[in-house]
Amino acid sequence: MTEAAHGLDAKLALRRGALVLDVDIALPARGITALFGPSGAGKSTCLRAIAGLERDGVGRVSFGHDVWQDSSRRIFVPPHRRRLGYVFQEPSLFIHHSVAGNLDYGYRRARRPAHLDREGMIDRFGLRALLDRRVGTLSGGERQRVSMVRALLSDPALLLFDEPLSALDTTARADLLGCLERLHGTLRVPMIYVSHNIDEVVRLADHIVLLDDGHVVAQGSPQDTLTRLDLPPALGEALGSVVEGAVSGIDTHDQLIELAFAGGTLSLPYHGETIGQSMRCRIAARDVVLTRERQVSTSALNQVACRIVAMADAGVSSQCLVQLDASGAALLARITRRSWHALGLSAGDEVWAQVKAVALGA
Numbered sequence: 001m002t003e004a005a006h007g008l009d010a011k012l013a014l015r016r017g018a019l020v021l022d023v024d025i026a027l028p029a030r031g032i033t034a035l036f037g038p039s040g041a042g043k044s045t046c047l048r049a050i051a052g053l054e055r056d057g058v059g060r061v062s063f064g065h066d067v068w069q070d071s072s073r074r075i076f077v078p079p080h081r082r083r084l085g086y087v088f089q090e091p092s093l094f095i096h097h098s099v100a101g102n103l104d105y106g107y108r109r110a111r112r113p114a115h116l117d118r119e120g121m122i123d124r125f126g127l128r129a130l131l132d133r134r135v136g137t138l139s140g141g142e143r144q145r146v147s148m149v150r151a152l153l154s155d156p157a158l159l160l161f162d163e164p165l166s167a168l169d170t171t172a173r174a175d176l177l178g179c180l181e182r183l184h185g186t187l188r189v190p191m192i193y194v195s196h197n198i199d200e201v202v203r204l205a206d207h208i209v210l211l212d213d214g215h216v217v218a219q220g221s222p223q224d225t226l227t228r229l230d231l232p233p234a235l236g237e238a239l240g241s242v243v244e245g246a247v248s249g250i251d252t253h254d255q256l257i258e259l260a261f262a263g264g265t266l267s268l269p270y271h272g273e274t275i276g277q278s279m280r281c282r283i284a285a286r287d288v289v290l291t292r293e294r295q296v297s298t299s300a301l302n303q304v305a306c307r308i309v310a311m312a313d314a315g316v317s318s319q320c321l322v323q324l325d326a327s328g329a330a331l332l333a334r335i336t337r338r339s340w341h342a343l344g345l346s347a348g349d350e351v352w353a354q355v356k357a358v359a360l361g362a
């Protein structure tokens with residue numbers, strides 16, 4: 001299998017009822033790209049158009065050196081010839097066949113490529129004990145694991161996952177998210193992952209495309225896109241910073257870990273992490289409190305020294321967004337305008353950002 005030298009480029013326009021989708025997306029050739037946005041933004045429609053499942057989309061889609069669609073030249077490669085591994089919100093499997101039968105369907109058609117680690121994937125997704133079971137007897141979470149491994153074993157050039165966890169309960173969702181995180185480091189092909197759950201996105205994505213009302217409003221690294229001050233109000237709750245660091249301490253007595261990052265250390269709840277483990281956590285803008293002085297009597301375990309970079313309207317008249325720099329790490333706070341004025345804040349000021357450890361629980 002040859003890997004794409006360039007990723008996916010899609011410039012597509014299409015109308016579906018009240019939705020006018022008009023996107024221009026350029027994705028990296030590796031890693032996970034999240035297509036994120038509020039409900040109804042057009043994420044699934046966009047993914048389907050990329051796959052060739054929306055035939056009336058107009059524009060150009062290329063993947064690596066392959067042109068999948070070019071309306072001006074009447075080129076349209078049908079979905080089954082685009083080498084896609086598609087996973088939908090609801091698993092679509094051969095319900096009367098065994099798990100092994102489902103997994104091997106695409107794997108056999110792809111001629112069992114040597115570079116695909118069938119056994120490793122079965123173990124990584126916890127399917128070993130289920131191989132002989134009929135799919136119809138599995139739970140929703142188990143079926144979705146089968147869908148994912150089946151897609152991976154079909155030797156795709158591009159994986160398209162459309163809200164694969166949204167129909168699952170909290171436990172199944174957490175389990176599968178863990179599987180996907182572990183898969184991340186071994187993925188040889190790019191994945192587009194549609195979600196409206198920002199925590200999933202932050203844990204998985206290397207790159208984010210933010211969609212609102214059929215349009216791309218930002219694309220780039222999670223850190224850069226989610227700390228922007230100019231995003232539409234519909235994306236407001238997703239705003240915040242993505243902190244990357246390594247576990248530098250574990251306090252089993254208080255069940256907390258310390259995460260060392262560019263701006264200092266953060267305490268957050270312990271979930272079985274190990275020292276040295278790389279971690280990402282999201283600090284939602286609404287969970288950050290700003291103070292002029294470092295506080296001595298506060299229940300917030302985290303206080304990070306920052307400098308104010310800029311302030312902007314938060315889209316809600318009583319609130320503003322404050323961009324902060326913590327020794328090179330970008331943070332974002334959403335506070336009231338009243339607080340901004342009461343503290344006499346302005347760009348360039350030194351402040352402390354307080355964050356409760358429980359706000360950082362994964």
Ligand SMILES: Nc1ncnc2c1ncn2[C@@H]1O[C@H](COP(=O)(O)OP(=O)(O)OP(=O)(O)O)[C@@H](O)[C@H]1O
Binds near residue numbers: 017038046
């Ligand atoms: N075939 C269709 N006919 C009419 N309207 C459609 C059709 N397909 C999609 N839409 C509309 O387009 C909008 C976007 O739908 P889409 O499923 O792409 O959004 P989404 O961002 O994936 O939303 P969600 O997160 O809720 O799944 C919705 O308002 C939907 O009702």
